[in-house]
Amino acid sequence: MKYLVTGGAGFIGGHIVDKLIEQGGEVIVVDNLSTGMKSNINPKAAFVNLDISERVNRGELCTAMENVDTVFHCAALARVQPSIQNPQKYHKANVDGTLNILLSARDSKVRRVVYSASSSAYGDQPISPQVETMPTAPISPYGLQKLIGEQYCFVFSKCYGLETVNLRYFNVYGERQAVGGAYSTVIGTFLKQKHDGQKLTITNDGEQRRDFTYVGDVVDANIKAATSEKVGDGEVINIGRGSNYSVNEVADLISEEKEFIGDRLEPRETLADNTRAKELLDWTPKVDLKDWLSPDSP
Numbered sequence: 001m002k003y004l005v006t007g008g009a010g011f012i013g014g015h016i017v018d019k020l021i022e023q024g025g026e027v028i029v030v031d032n033l034s035t036g037m038k039s040n041i042n043p044k045a046a047f048v049n050l051d052i053s054e055r056v057n058r059g060e061l062c063t064a065m066e067n068v069d070t071v072f073h074c075a076a077l078a079r080v081q082p083s084i085q086n087p088q089k090y091h092k093a094n095v096d097g098t099l100n101i102l103l104s105a106r107d108s109k110v111r112r113v114v115y116s117a118s119s120s121a122y123g124d125q126p127i128s129p130q131v132e133t134m135p136t137a138p139i140s141p142y143g144l145q146k147l148i149g150e151q152y153c154f155v156f157s158k159c160y161g162l163e164t165v166n167l168r169y170f171n172v173y174g175e176r177q178a179v180g181g182a183y184s185t186v187i188g189t190f191l192k193q194k195h196d197g198q199k200l201t202i203t204n205d206g207e208q209r210r211d212f213t214y215v216g217d218v219v220d221a222n223i224k225a226a227t228s229e230k231v232g233d234g235e236v237i238n239i240g241r242g243s244n245y246s247v248n249e250v251a252d253l254i255s256e257e258k259e260f261i262g263d264r265l266e267p268r269e270t271l272a273d274n275t276r277a278k279e280l281l282d283w284t285p286k287v288d289l290k291d292w293l294s295p296d297s298p
Helices: 011-022 055-064 080-085 087-107 141-160 186-195 215-227 247-254 275-281 289-293
Strands: 002-006 026-031 046-049 070-073 112-118 163-169 200-202 233-239 258-260
Touching: 002 011, 011 026, 011 215, 026 055, 055 087, 070 087, 070 215, 080 087, 080 141, 087 112, 087 141, 112 141, 112 215, 141 163, 141 233, 163 215, 186 200, 186 247, 200 247, 215 233, 215 275, 233 275, 247 289
Parallel strands: 002 026, 002 070, 026 046, 070 112, 112 163, 163 233, 200 258
Antiparallel strands: none
């Protein structure tokens, strides 16, 4: 089977590529290396260096998608805070890029697109856990842009018959996660700070809670979403562990040295109701953050 992974030089996309190749698939990686790294690209994958947000590149995208069964659309400019600082740049990457992928997939007769959506679409919900039937209320440009991507996927299924499925990720962590700069996750930042002998920096009061989901479990959800006969009409599916930790609890698992650096806009709690993932994808998360961070973990 032939697959194409956008953002295949990145964190989640790179892991999806590895799993597809491990299973015997032929994989094409499309990435412009703006945030991904060439070292993340599996040497058995074909690599196309391309900016998906540029309309002039649609011909090359269609060529890359020739005879492709499934597109895993992972490419994005991620993280909330940088999107607040530069919403136009993020809109081009996350909205225009997604539209170009869907148009190219439609024109190339791709069977299914699996879209990497985000729990940021929920915003700061007063009720937990978050369930897919809740009204969305993003509080950042990034959350809004990822929600627009979901809606585009749904529309393309309805208007053009392109099979799509939207996987709303909750705080993904794991091997090869970013550990520095604007695109680093909180766990990546904490691990780098500990490595560098620095205090762990915590925003707000540290009691904000997050549903941390292991990248291997996210990869498993993507593979199942590509093959499940129960999806393909633009469904939205939470991909989260279904339990959470406060930022303070995570910090305590990593280091005793920490400091509070002020407030910023962010949800108080993320917690996935993953019932739909279990029902439609037969997916159950396997790895807990505390086990992954333990000294005995691989």
